[in-house]
Amino acid sequence: MKLAVCLTAMLICFTVVGCGKTEPRQAVAHVDNNNESPACKKPYPSDSCKLSERFKVREINIEGLAFKDLEEGTTSSSVFENNDYVAAAYYLSKEYVENKYILRVSLYDKQKKNIINTEIDLRKPKEIRGFSVDLNIRENYLYLNLHYNPSAGTTIILNSELKYIADVYGYDAQVFKEKMIIYEKSQVHWASTHYVEIAVLDLKTKKDVIIYPMKPYQKIRQEYINLNNYFINKLGADWVRKADYVSSGELFDNGLRDGIYCNEELNAFVFLTVFERSNRYPPEIKLDNKEVVYIYRNVDNKNIEYRELLLGDVKKKYGDVPLKELLTEKTLKEVFDNK
Known part of the structure; x- marks a missing residue:
């Protein structure tokens, strides 16, 4: 029996997920100012945190792994490890100060013993709403959930080869049966009420339909x-x-x-x-x-x-x-x- 869970989170997460195993989402390896080592607590941008330091803070051993940009300063970034992968999603500080919003993703496959990389320009081909990134990895899909505000964010979905699948303006996306994405839609942050909307995106037709709440109401x-x-x-x-x-x-x-x-x-x-x-x-x-x-x-x-x-x-x-x-x-x- 294939089961999976996508737990609600207000922060952004880059998640490899699917409706597969009966395990809860693993702890997100998010690096923020409260959890960083002293080297990463210094004010940005003069002393941004190196990517290697982010792995160190999370006690992820990358010895012998040729990740790119290890000694580069990064901002709004996150790293993760599980039984199958080691990964990083990050922005280079030097690009950020130049108003370049390029999200870099590196993924090490422990079985294949190789590292693959990709870059995503958040302003092309359309502007993505969201920036800060957390990440989590599970199964065969990667979800880069970019924080926009406490009530909204964009999730970019990649496969395990870092190929683009889709993006949705919402949280907690799950690829379902390899042909649709179930997710919670983002909300207006300062609205007088906040209410759940769950939608399904058809990957073939690109049609997006809200399925909760569904009329007729019960x-x-x-x-x-x-x-x-x-x-x-x-x-x-x-x-x-x-x-x-x-x-x-x-x-x-x-x-x-x-x-x-x-x-x-x-x-x-x-x-x-x-x-x-x-x-x-x-x-x-x-x-x-x-x-x-x-x-x-x-x-x-x-x-x-x-x-x-x-x-x-x-x-x-x-x-x-x-x-x-x-x-x-x-x-x-x-x-x-x-x-």
Whole structure:
């Protein structure tokens, strides 16, 4: 059974991922000013951190590996190692001060014992929204997720030969069955509410479709929308204007918890989202948060469908199990046959 998880993260990540093994995303080897050695803490650009120092900070042994630019100063960069790869994604400081935004990626394959490199100009052929980079590696795809702001970023997807696959304006991308990319769309940072949108990009047609939330809404979501609409109408147009709030209950605050778990063999995925009471509501507005599990199947065809369940009900029926364990033939049949 092939399973994979893409955990939610606000920072950028360069990820090699796929809907494959049943393992959580590994710790991101992000180098920031709080974790760098003294040599890397000095103010940029006069004393930027060498690429070799970034490997050293993360205790990654690169002895005998001929990585490029090891003694060059780098900025907004990241390094990573797992059982299969050692990698770096970085910008040269000397290019950055010249307003050149060229992301360099180096990948060492431990089985093939070779290093391959590529360069990506973030302004060509179109300007990419995002800059700072974190990286993680898993399976056969590389995801360069470039931080734009705390609510937005761009993910560039490469294969393990560093060939461009696609880019999406969002986070936590996963290649699904080698023909589509599932990801969480970026949001407007200063919006009055933040709400999850999960999309699928068809790699053949390049068509991008939002599959969460999906209409027609089911009972749990529709009732939460109705409650929000009731409170918005009760508070009135003047409150909406003064609070700079949305006028539609459909756009209530909600966020992913833990990420998206895929099962390619069953053509399904599952995630947990939390419906949240807006902190812009005055204290007299009483609205409980809800933890809701969403299960999708027939992901790669026109018959895609979903079910929503309260997390409490899931625990009563199946126990307090990891979400990925809900993706079995038996459970999917029970969930989708029980309309």
